[in-house]
Amino acid sequence: MTTQQLVAEIRKKKSFLCIGLDVDLNKIPTHLLTEEDPIFAFNKEIIDATHHLCVAYKPNTAFYEAYGIKGWKALEKTIQYINTNHPEIFTIADAKRGDIGNTSTMYAQAFFEDLAFDSVTVAPYMGKDSVEPFLAFEDKHTILLALTSNQGAFDFQTKLIDNKEVYKHVLETSKTWKNAHNLMYVVGATKAEYLADIRRITPNSFLLVPGVGAQGGNLQEVCKYGMTDDIGLLINSSRGIIYAANDSNFAKAAASKAKELQQQMETILK
């Protein structure tokens, strides 16, 4: 999917909501546990109930790998279901991968070709030759970790190199890499006040913003500092939406939470 197609979808749906499909079998409604594939059954109901309210889905691969082959099958079925029924929706494999060149190419093939995701999240620690193999895929997007939403972000990401934070070096350096136009960045909503600085470095890139809701980030603040003429934001919510209820009405409850966020977004977009 091109960035232009994503922007068009945002304007059409009046939403820049991304829903995180982080399925934990300890948290889903118990009646689903008798299904042949409880993880996919859960995702299918969530997708059916929310696809008109969001523009992106983001399964975090950890939640699938934790269930071994069963989990990997559920991930495959989930991405196939989205791509078949809602090809207009942007898909993100939240995998936080990154390795030496030939190995990153294997990861890129896994997520862009085998699973056919539109994008994948990548960690920057190993530098240019660990990220460029992902960037080589046309109309696929590499979402680089810049400033994450967790407390541990202050351990290394905000430390100063030549009076400039590590995450700003990541932003600036990555802009010089081959096919940098395929880059997006992860910036946590819990650090909204950093967004003005970030927009000075990367005025137009899309930012994937986790941490609104359960982690305490504020939507209005994020939009105030981070929004561009072409929106430039994907706001992710996972637990706050998919675990809104855990009885037979869970999908309806999820849609209701998604609708709340979509309506706040519609107001902001006016």
Add this chain to the structure above:
Amino acid sequence: MTTQQLVAEIRKKKSFLCIGLDVDLNKIPTHLLTEEDPIFAFNKEIIDATHHLCVAYKPNTAFYEAYGIKGWKALEKTIQYINTNHPEIFTIADAKRGDIGNTSTMYAQAFFEDLAFDSVTVAPYMGKDSVEPFLAFEDKHTILLALTSNQGAFDFQTKLIDNKEVYKHVLETSKTWKNAHNLMYVVGATKAEYLADIRRITPNSFLLVPGVGAQGGNLQEVCKYGMTDDIGLLINSSRGIIYAANDSNFAKAAASKAKELQQQMETILK
């Protein structure tokens, strides 16, 4: 496996060799491609031929994920085969994972419990709360990326924060984390001259050292600067061993390359 057990195995085998099981279907002998599971068939022959020469096996998960469910099955069969037939061998899931706390816990369960690896490689960018969930597992080891063997290591890892390289901050900071005794570190052999400095910060930790052989690192140099009283080194070779030949004698050729390295190690250990 405890560190003491690993050290005992090194002394017994006179080897601190780790073999990287990075199986690429384009590189294995073509006669294996008709097997039901060519990846596992390849690994099984390599393991049967080399297990007496090495103390660790390290599958890089990228090579398995690239083949989807088939790949994940081959990974499961490989680790089960090692754990069943050679439980004395230390196993490393080279996964370079790392995510916010609850998600890192899912990864830790995937690799330590579901797949029963002894250790997993983890990226440090997201800081303390992304790594501590791995460290919480007793007698399991978290191998943190410090200084990697690729060119991109110079993009961020060697940059200076308060006159000290980023990777040194990673080493020092990680030593303060809960259950830090379960930490090991990745340090590339292509940067052997950095090892003296690294040993000043972490005099006793085991270091996993990739980059000997195909990537140009020198074994003698690494040992000169990195070896401790309890050895403290695992030297990895992947392509140089497993792709020594690609005809029906590939396993024999791999054993011969592994034997060369083991004998160099035996001489160093004297």
